[in-house]
Amino acid sequence: MNDFANRTPVRHTHAPMSKRFYITTAIDYVNGQPHLGHAYEKVITDVIARTRRSLGEDVFFLTGLDEHGQKVQQAAVAEGKNPQVYCDALAEDWKAFAKKLELTNDDFVRTTEPRHKQFVQAILSRLHADGQFYQETYEGFYSTKEETFLTEKDRLPDGTFDPAYGEVVRLKETNYWFKLKAHQQWLIDYIEANPSFVQPDYRRNEVLGFLKNNELEDLCISRPVARLNWGIPLPFDNDYVTYVWFDALVNYISIPAAHGDAIVLNSTNTQHSTLNTQPSLWPADIHVIGKDILKFHAVFWPIMLKAMGLPLPKQILVHGWWQKDGAKISKSTGNIVDPVAVIDEWGLDAFRFYVLRELDIGPDGNWTDAGFKSRYQAELANGLGNLVNRSLSMLKRYRNGVVPSLHDELAPDATKVIADTRALLGQCELQKALQTIWSLITRANQYVDQTKPFSLAKDPSQSVRLDQVLYNLVETCRILAVLLWPFLPGTAARINAQLGLSGSPDKFAAAVWGGLKPGHTIGEPAALFPRKDT
């Protein structure tokens, strides 16, 4: 379970000073159950991470948990537990969830860990010393029930507040604020000059629209301990804890710091350091997030980083939300998809395939059980599974499983698909990549129909031709395993095993025609995606 951290030092020794491909998911609020949205974001990120590794890059993939805040505190108290004990138990569930999804994360951050808290305090001290914060007293309407300040927007048309807020009182509270508003124009200029910073483009436009039409307010970064004590104390004022921004977002750099990233460690010092500042992790290459937290990542976070003197992440990749059966996913109405239940029934790869194939990164999507079954049956069972099964079965039956001489009739098609897939993967076009890979499956199935190996097998004079056809088919299956590995790692491994190959098809470099050697004996064919007749 806790093998994440152990991988990192090993990789470090290989390339200690070169920039690694650093990709993150948002960290999830621990006080909730993992659901489809969480699974989706993690799977997307995992596929990108696996893709980069397959292409030979040194990758660091981070995911984790946000564990501070009022809700956790309250929930823990309600159960009569210490908040840390409460979080520790939940964190095990989330780690199990990551394992269920077979994520290849290199670390798993928890914001209650000392390594994170220490870094947060260090960076807060540094920024405080730099004069980035100031204190101000805010007076406003406060809901004692919800423990939150209300704004004019929360007023009902008749001027009152919704009864759900309970008693609303005027309250004065002094807090620390981060100087955000001064950087508005800088951020606009930056986003305009860097079109790939926020993707897809329509999300970028949304951010620019927001920035151009609204005046930024400075960011309140603290809460009095009297109101919230489950948080990281401000190092310069123990009467406060830091609020979510300087806690959760900072995970993206606190973990690099914990791994010795020089550029991040330097940022906690006010004086210039002679440390080697050659980057190893930071800046992140991609932050994968949901559309709901776009503002935090595309507005607050860049300005925070600017204040810290750190470079900005290269890209914020924003995905959409899932609906189920055309309606909002809602626990209260029972309109939910339980990813664990789906995985248990259909297998992890079927789940990964559906969410990646059904929905492009960006738009909202719609989960339907019928659609899931349809894709499982049509694309996985009848498409991929059947092609591999029929190809290997014929080699087994007609040639006793021995790979014949090289032949390259399908090589041009395969090579084209390999090149296209590679280009699409480089752009994180996961859905289009899958469509492209499937075009090779379709091509191979057509090839069977056109060449009729089962007929050739009945005519001894066609033996050479049969060898040629069989080689093309089996070699195509081998290449498919390599192309599919980032998406369907288990299936790719099973194809490889059925081909009698050792090792994992996890290197894109192996996607070159002619990899299967004549004389090699394949393993036993077996259905990859058993048909489900229910």
Added chain:
RNA sequence: CGCGGGGUGGAGCAGCCUGGUAGCUCGCAAGGCUCAUAACCUUGAGGUCCUGGGUUCAAAUCCCAGCCCCGCAACCA
């Protein structure tokens, strides 16, 4: 004047930025094949590309106006 997303053959979608025979998956119909998970291959039927204007030699695609759906705040990715 809330904001955002969308209206394309029976269903679900792509195309629209960078105008030029309307494409994909599923479903349906007919045919072929039998190696394979009753899977595979071919062909076909089926579309006022929401409406009305405009620009253009040419608009699903650009511009204007309108109509209609769907989300919107803490269960939230």
